[in-house]
Amino acid sequence: MIKFFRKIRQKMLAENKFSKYLLYAIGEILLVMIGILLALQVNNWNENRKLRINEISALKEVRRNVDQNIIRLKSFSENDSRLINTGKKLITIFKDENSIYNDSINTMFGLVGTYDPYYAIDGAYENLKQKGLNLIQDDDLKQVLIELFEQSLPNLEQAGNAFEYEVSKRKNDMAISYFETGRTFFSMRPNNFNELKNNQEFFNFLTWAMAAKKLTISHRKNSLDETNKAKYLLEKYLEEIDK
Template sequence: MIKFFRKIRQKALTNNKFSKYILYAIGEIVLVVIGILIALQLNSKKAKSDTFKKQQNYLALIKGEMKNNLLTLSNESEDLLSIIENNRKIIALMDSDSAATAINENDLSSLLLMPISRAISIDYENGAFKELISSGGLKDIHNDSIRTILRSWESKLITIKEQENALRQSLNKTIEYVEAHGNYRAVFDRIGLSEDLNINLSSKVTTNKHLLTSQKLENILLNYLACAIQLHEKNYPTFKNDIQSLIDMIDKELKK
């Protein structure tokens, strides 16, 4: 079409028909402009399509990570509950001289094991989330609600990690106290760990009942219990709800 206009324009110029030359020249320019606009529109559509596909891919990856995090949270919450229950039982024994005297070493060793051995720490999956943020792709997430949640996700993780660190510090204090004032051999012998380690049972009388009279250990366990309850009853449930809400929103977005 442009070649057609060019030939007519050249013919008009040859025949000294300047007005027609101008007219056809304008027509040629209009065609060029239209062609450019069409090309820009096609490029824009392709760019939008590429951005949409990239967004869907990121959301699918983030959804997978969040589902794994949700499962890990549920598993860790169960162990955290065991720690809470054991700490409560030990503190209850400390409040009752008769109960502390009556409990046998096997049961006491079982109660002591969880608070001195089980650390709660979750390695949250967030590789896709980090890549999305570092690539500047967050702005391309069309759903405002999803974008808002993702923007605040790092701060949510920091809050959870801080509480987990507080719990770990309480665990370390408990371990340090029992190592200094308790008898690990008594625990190992009575829970079967000595046999697993292929060592003989102690020939000496071993006990940890004296720990039940320690005010310092009680203080440590109370702080331990408070940190564990905060994590189990407040931080984790809130975080689970946030994760599930994000998964549900991503599901809806991926179906579009």
């Protein structure tokens, strides 16, 4: 092709057709420029396509993390609710002057103040951060994921787990003082049930542990709501771009 254009130029110069040669040269330059622009456009298209493929792949992995966190948060919330109900039953028993001891109460004592820490699943999000969060082209989705994985879930881990640990620590103190040794936390037999019923320190612990668990439930519910929001935006965005 280059030899073909060179022959045309040489022929025009030989025939002393300078004006035509000038027009031809300008046209040739424009043709080359158009070719370069087209090549750049194709290259940009290929690069954008690669970025979009990487974005889709990364977000699908993040969606798996989101789904896993939703399942775990729901499971934790259900367990928290059972612990709350157990605590309420114990408080009712303690307030009833006519209540008597039976072995089933051991399990109830064991459940109250159970240490139940939550750790978020965020491996895919951390991988995405290494690639660069700018890979996500939707700013709203990007912000929601940042708030979820860098604020909501970490706060649930740090503050919530610290609170749960404090409850468990105080439960251990109660176990040493008022329950038989050599038993697990899941089945605690009181040294003297009737005396324990009238023990203000243990009753205060019982009510405080319930209040703490309710606060934990509230935090986990907020995190679950934010995780569900992230799931909705993720699925909506992936439907738009993964076609």
